[in-house]
Amino acid sequence: MFKKILIANRGEIALRILRTCREMGIPTVCIHSTIDSDAMHVRLADESVCVGPASSKDSYLNAQAILSAAEITGADAVHPGIGFLSENAEFAAMIEDHDLTFIGPCAEHIRVMGDKVEAKKTAKALGLPLVPGSDGAVSSLEEAEAVCAEIGYPVLIKAAAGGGGKGMQKVMCRQDLKEALDLAQSEAKANFGQGGVYVEKLLMDPQHIEVQILGDHWGNVVVLGDRDCSLQRRHQKIWEEGPSLIPTLVREDMQALCQQAVQKLGYRNAGTLEFLYEDGNFYFIEMNTRLQVEHTVTEMITGIDIVKQQIIIAAQERLPWTQKEIRIQGHAIECRINAEHPETFLPQPGLVEAYTPPGGLHVRVDSALYQGYRVPAHYDSLVAKLIVYGDTRDECLARLAQALREYAIMGISTLVPLHMRLCQALPVKEGRITTGFLEEFLQSSSAV
Numbered sequence: 001m002f003k004k005i006l007i008a009n010r011g012e013i014a015l016r017i018l019r020t021c022r023e024m025g026i027p028t029v030c031i032h033s034t035i036d037s038d039a040m041h042v043r044l045a046d047e048s049v050c051v052g053p054a055s056s057k058d059s060y061l062n063a064q065a066i067l068s069a070a071e072i073t074g075a076d077a078v079h080p081g082i083g084f085l086s087e088n089a090e091f092a093a094m095i096e097d098h099d100l101t102f103i104g105p106c107a108e109h110i111r112v113m114g115d116k117v118e119a120k121k122t123a124k125a126l127g128l129p130l131v132p133g134s135d136g137a138v139s140s141l142e143e144a145e146a147v148c149a150e151i152g153y154p155v156l157i158k159a160a161a162g163g164g165g166k167g168m169q170k171v172m173c174r175q176d177l178k179e180a181l182d183l184a185q186s187e188a189k190a191n192f193g194q195g196g197v198y199v200e201k202l203l204m205d206p207q208h209i210e211v212q213i214l215g216d217h218w219g220n221v222v223v224l225g226d227r228d229c230s231l232q233r234r235h236q237k238i239w240e241e242g243p244s245l246i247p248t249l250v251r252e253d254m255q256a257l258c259q260q261a262v263q264k265l266g267y268r269n270a271g272t273l274e275f276l277y278e279d280g281n282f283y284f285i286e287m288n289t290r291l292q293v294e295h296t297v298t299e300m301i302t303g304i305d306i307v308k309q310q311i312i313i314a315a316q317e318r319l320p321w322t323q324k325e326i327r328i329q330g331h332a333i334e335c336r337i338n339a340e341h342p343e344t345f346l347p348q349p350g351l352v353e354a355y356t357p358p359g360g361l362h363v364r365v366d367s368a369l370y371q372g373y374r375v376p377a378h379y380d381s382l383v384a385k386l387i388v389y390g391d392t393r394d395e396c397l398a399r400l401a402q403a404l405r406e407y408a409i410m411g412i413s414t415l416v417p418l419h420m421r422l423c424q425a426l427p428v429k430e431g432r433i434t435t436g437f438l439e440e441f442l443q444s445s446s447a448v
């Protein structure tokens with residue numbers, strides 16, 4: 001087992017990883033930027049190293065400084081967390097080249113799955129169904145026109161290097177294609193440094209369903225069930241739940257296909273395969289080769305510590321169970337508490353004047369907030385995750401509503417009031433949530 005793990009991240013996810021390391025008796029090193037010197041992850045780590053100024057590109061994305069921090073402190077493994085360098089194949093390779101262990105998949109799998117065009121080609125070869133669309137990137141208007149004529153409008157133009165719901169353009173008819181293609185290409189270039197785009201059939205109101213998997217170095221792959229992440233704002237998830245809300249037979253089919261695909265790929269560590277589901281069919285859209293924000297939902301319904309398994313796998317130990325031994329029980333919901341205005345969604349950094357998180361049976365809060373902490377403007381606005389478990393979905397929702405009522409965060413605006421409203425919404429209560437739901441809900445409630 002590792003002697004010391006460097007956690008190359010910040011905020012709630014750094015704390016999340018740190019807690020498991022502690023439990024496993026593994027000392028931790030946290031990194032931080034100058035502005036984060038009194039952040040919770042720094043306070044709780046065994047050691048900490050400042051890796052640069054506030055701007056992410058100079059600190060949490062500064063691969064060289066992070067590597068030096070690992071070497072100086074004698075860490076023998078690096079957990080990249082979520083975001084930042086977690087899906088950067090060069091970083092993973094660089095860590096391994098320096099005889100440290102990257103707690104994640106091999107660089108090659110990160111590279112293949114990081115490019116969505118490559119990922120779709122790979123998924124197709126592995127037998128996963130795809131949304132109809134272009135075979136690869138489209139570079140000219142003629143090429144795009146030919147694909148669209150074949151699959152039919154409306155279509156979605158997406159960035160090959162996309163992420164975070166950015167860089168997608170809906171195209172309703174042929175006349176709009178040229179403008180949308182130009183815009184998508186320039187947005188892709190501006191956001192992701194490369195202008196490669198591809199075309200997909202636009203599904204009108206799908207559900208976003210994803211499958212959590214773990215694979216070890218010995219060819220064992222287990223599926224830890226699925227999650228429904230359809231409640232999104234601008235293609236970004238803000239509420240996730242599991243098990244997903246689609247028919248059981250479809251879920252079983254999807255999960256069995258994922259297990260086979262991941263086994264064929266020889267994938268190691270934690271990963272998530274994302275799908276869209278509509279009218280009884282499911283289509284692969286992408287794979288995330290890292291821990292996900294919403295892994296907590298799966299932890300609540302399986303009782304499995306996914307970070308612990310990531311560490312075990314990276315240390316080349318075997319997964320401790322077979323698929324048959326995985327038990328999914330009850331229902332869990334996660335609410336992302338972003339420091340954002342609950343109506344405009346604009347970031348709301350600032351001083352946390354008072355802080356009282358909820359508690360009680362089956363209520364989990366993953367957060368690095370504390371009273372007197374100043375939420376910096378430089379990073380992601382996710383400041384807390386509230387995850388609640390219930391024997392049934394109804395019990396889970398009732399407990400969630402109660403926990404949200406208790407949650408007091410003063411000084412900054414957060415999404416807590418929005419989540420409280422969502423708990424009361426009829427489609428949410430009835431489990432009728434599609435990716436278009438939130439936008440409609442916000443429009444109809446602002447009209448009232």
Ligand code: ADP
Nearest residue numbers: 162163164165166200201202203208235285435
């Ligand atoms: P990103 O990596 O930027 O998050 P994804 O490909 O994972 O992008 O898609 C994010 C969300 O965008 C999906 O959950 C869904 O709501 C929407 N989306 C993506 N592709 C399609 C599609 N072909 N049709 C309809 N909605 C889509």
